[in-house]
């Protein structure tokens with residue numbers, strides 16, 4: 001009988017060693033320690049032993065029972081603490097992972113809004129390359145080498161004749177070369193200048209617009225820009241044209257709007273002037289038409305360009321342009 005319980009113990013421990021998942025350990029526990037388990041049966045059979053053997057056999061069997069019970073429990077606990085790689089059951093009680101939804105960048109939203117307004121005025125949307133030749137960025141726009149106007153724009157040079165475009169104006173000669181008038185085009189995109197502070201980032205975005213036709217006047221330019229400004233801000237927004245200079249427009253103007261922050265009373269944003277400069281514009285210079293092969297006796301046109309971040313800053317009341325490019329979700333989520 002003694003031998004028998006020793007054997008049961010040995011077999012149980014051997015089987016336990018081979019068990020690799022909680023289920024089989026539980027089955028083992030039932031097989032040995034359950035109501036009809038091998039150890040239990042052995043304990044029951046003790047009563048039929050001769051009197052003098054009972055005490056010793058009972059003691060041994062109870063020891064084995066205790067030992068196996070702790071061994072099974074210990075093995076179960078170990079498996080639960082480090083779930084086996086093979087344990088691929090799904091815990092349905094785990095909370096789900098929230099999918100974070102992205103949204104359009106505020107600059108993208110404003111660009112789309114600007115393009116929408118001009119599309120409704122009959123403008124096509126086009127694009128040009130950000131890596132541009134010196135010819136289209138400067139030369140074709142009537143900005144010859146050594147012209148002081150080149151200093152206005154701190155250019156990033158890639159090589160002697162290749163630059164990162166400093167404005168979207170090169171889309172003018174590029175598109176004019178490819179198409180014949182009448183033309184109405186709006187061209188948004190990224191531009192680059194070596195400049196960085198509260199109101200400048202080395203990369204920013206502009207929208208270029210231009211129209212070429214047999215009869216187009218400064219009055220048309222004024223009408224189009226007034227319509228645009230009243231749509232993108234509101235129809236109470238005042239605007240004024242100031243004479244200015246660009247090599248590729250003549251005459252040239254800068255367009256100010258009444259400060260949207262203080263409504264013209266004067267504040268920090270408008271440096272107490274009540275006005276904010278937002279658009280550069282003018283009648284297309286005949287030199288540009290000559291460069292693209294248009295007959296200057298037949299055609300006139302106007303062009304304008306504006307910074308998209310600046311419009312977004314004024315529309316949303318943002319005072320630091322760099323916020324657009326820091327990708328702080330707390331900022332971006334507000335739009």
Ligand code: PHE
Pocket residue numbers: 166167168169208246249280281282303304305306
């Ligand atoms: N390209 C000019 C700038 O970046 C803006 C402009 C565009 C002026 C078209 C006149 C006509 O400042």
